[in-house]
Amino acid sequence: MIGLVAVVGVCAAQRDDDWPMPARDHANTRYASLAEIDTANVGRLRLASTFPTGVARGHEAAPIVVGDTMYIVTPYPNVVYALDLSTAGLHVRWKFEPKPDPFSQGVACCDVVNLGLAVADGKVFVNTLDNQTLALDASSGKELWRFRSADPRTGETRTMAPLVARGRVLIGNDGVAFGVRGWLAALDENTGKEVWRAYSTGPDRDVLIGPDYRAFYPKDRGTDLGVATWPQDAWRIGGGTVSGWLSFDPDLGLVYYGTANPAPSNPEQRPGDNKFTSGIFARDIVTGSARWFYQLSPHDQFRYDAGNENIVVDLALPGGPRKTLLHADRNGYVYVFDRLTGEVLSATPFVRITTSSGVDSRTGELHYAPARQLRANIVTRDICPSSAGAKNWQPSAWSPRTRLLYLPHQNLCQDEEVMATSFIAGTPYLGAIVKMKRGAEPRGRVTAWDPVARRAAWTLDEEFPVWSGALATAGDLLFYGTMDGWFKAVDARSGKLLWRFNTGSGIVGQPIAYRGPGGKEYIAVLSGVGGWAGAVAFDDIDTRDGSAAGGFANAMRDLRHPAAQKGMLHVFALP
C-alpha cells in the first residue's frame, strides 16, 4: 500500500517536473507549476547551457523533457536528438535522422518548420515534413514503426505536433495552399496502424459524422454538408487541412481541433459555406466520430483557418461554472465555447477587425463586413486581420493562478486581389495576390486576456510579430521570445519586463519549464528565426517583391538578416 502510494506520488511529481508534449498537457495550458524562478529572482536568471542544432531554418518546436532526457526535433531534415540532462553540457544520448524526402521542402507553405515531438509510454513520436510519423524507443532512439500518408508531390506536408492519448497517436496533414483535402487520423500507439481517419470535407461517412453528431447551431447541421456546401466535386480539392494544435479532455474523451481554410483562396470559385473548413471539431478519441462542429469563418475569404490552439479549462462565468474551450482565432475574436456542446458563450475582438462586425450570439453567425467582400480582379484594401491572422500558430499559455490567457500575436493588415486559378496537382491552388502591411498598431503584441471579463488585462507591444509560443509558470512569470532575438520574462500579473536575454537569432520557438535531475528549475527555448513571418530572413526570399513569402515580405522588410544563424537550444537557470 505504501509502495503504491509512493509510486503514485512519484508519477505525480514526475508529471509536474516534465514537459512531455509541446503544450505540456492535453489541455494545452503551457503552464508549469514550478515556482523556484519567480518575479523576485528572475532578474538573476543565467544561461546554463546551449546546444546547436546545425539547421538554419525556423525553429518552432518545443524542447520536450521526460525524466533526465530532453528531446528536440529540428526543422527539415527533422533530426531528433536525445540530450542527457543529468550531466553538465547536454551530452547527446542518441541522434536519429529520419531522412525525409527533400522534395517536401519546396511544397511546405511556410518554411520547413516542425512544431515538436511528443513523448509517451517510453516512446518518442515525431512527424516529418514528408508525411511520415515515426515512433522511436525513447531510451535508445531505435525506430519502432513508421507510418506514411502521402507523397509530398501532391503538395501534402506535415509540420504539426502529434498528440498522444488513450493509446492513439493523433496526426493531421498540411498543404491547404496546394488544395490538399484535410484530415485527422488516429494511429495505434504500438503498431502505427491507422485506426480511424476523419476528413474535413466530403460526405458524412468520410467526415465521420453519424448519430453522435449534435452541432449546437442549425447552420452546422444537415446531411453531407461537406459536399452540399461546395460546387460540384470542389470538396475533393477543398483544403481544411489539420496542421494546428490538438487538445484532449480525458473526462469527456473528446479531442478538439480546428480545420484550415478552404481552397482555393479565391472565394468566387467555391460559393457556399465550404464545410467543414475553418471550424472546430469535437471528436470521440476512440472512434473518431464527430460530436459537434462550429464553423468560425464560413466561406472563409481571408484564409483565416481555425487551427489555432483550443485550451481546455473550466471557467466561472456570470451564469455559473462552465466546461469551456478557449480559442483565440485568426479572424480576430477570442471565443469561449461550451466544450460539451459547441455553444459560443462569448466571441470578443482582441485586435482591430475590418472584415467582420461581430458574432451573432443567437445564431453563432459571423457577420462579414460588406466592404471587405473579395471579388475577382478587384483590389480589396485594409483587410484586418491579414491572412496571417490576429494570431497565427504561436500558442498561448493559460495560468490557473492569474486566470489570464497569454496571447502572442500580431497586428497586420493586407491588400489583396483574387483571380481565377486552376487546380494543377503539386502546384499552389490560391488565385490571390497579397501584400501584408502594418495595422494601426505595432506589428507585434502580447495580450493578457481575461476570458471572463472579456477584455485585456494588459498588453505589451513588440516591433515584429510575436511569433514564439508563450510559457506561464507558478512563479507568476510569462516567458516569450521576439523575432529580433530577445527572450523575455515579464510579470504575469502586470506585464512588467523583469528579465531579457538576446539569443543572437530571432525566436519563433516554444519556451518550456522543467525541473532537472538535480532538482533545479530550468527554462528552455530554441532560437533560430524563420517560419512564415520570418521566411524573409532567408536568401531565397527577395523582399523587393511585396507578395513574396505569401505576402509577409511586404510587412517584414526590416527584419535583420541572420542568414548565418543556425538553430540553438538555450537553457536558463538561477545561479
Place this chain on the structure above:
Amino acid sequence: MYSRFLEACIVVAAALLLAACEREKREFDPGVEGARLDKSMLGVDRMERYERNAHALATGKRLWTWYNCTGCHGNGGGGGPGPALMDRQWIYGWDSASIYKSIADGRANGMPGFRGRIPEDQLWQLTVYVRSLSGLAPQDGAPNRDDALLTRTPESFFDPQRPEAATEQR
C-alpha cells in the same frame, strides 16, 4: 557627304525596323510540340527568338500566373516555398537552357515538371519571362505593367541582376 549621311540614316533606320519586327513578331507555327530538348535547339537563335519578342514575354507573364508559378515563387518572383527568381542567386543556373530544364523536368526539392503537360512553345515563353524577372531579358520587350495588384518594380524597369550561383542548395 550628304548622301553618305542619308545612307547611314537609312541603314540605321532599317536596322531599327528589323529589330522592332523581331520584338513585335507573332509566331503562329511554333513547331513540333513536345520535341526533346537537345543541344542543337539551344542555340542563341532559339533563345533570342523568344527573348527578343514582346509577345512571348507577355504570354510568359500570363502563363506564370495561370500555371500557379506565383504561389511558390511570389507574384513578382520574390519567392515563397520556392526560391526567389528576381534576385542574383540561381541554384540550377540562369541560362535559358537551365531554366527551361527546371520548368520542363522539375527539380528534386519541390519543383514539378511541366514537360508533356503544356506545349513546348509555352515552356519557352515561361523561360524567357522567368529571365525577365531579374532583368536578364532585353528590357525593351519585357512587360512594363501589371494587370493586377502591383507588388514590385515592373520587369522592364528592373535593373539587371548580375547572376551568381547560390551557395545554399535547397
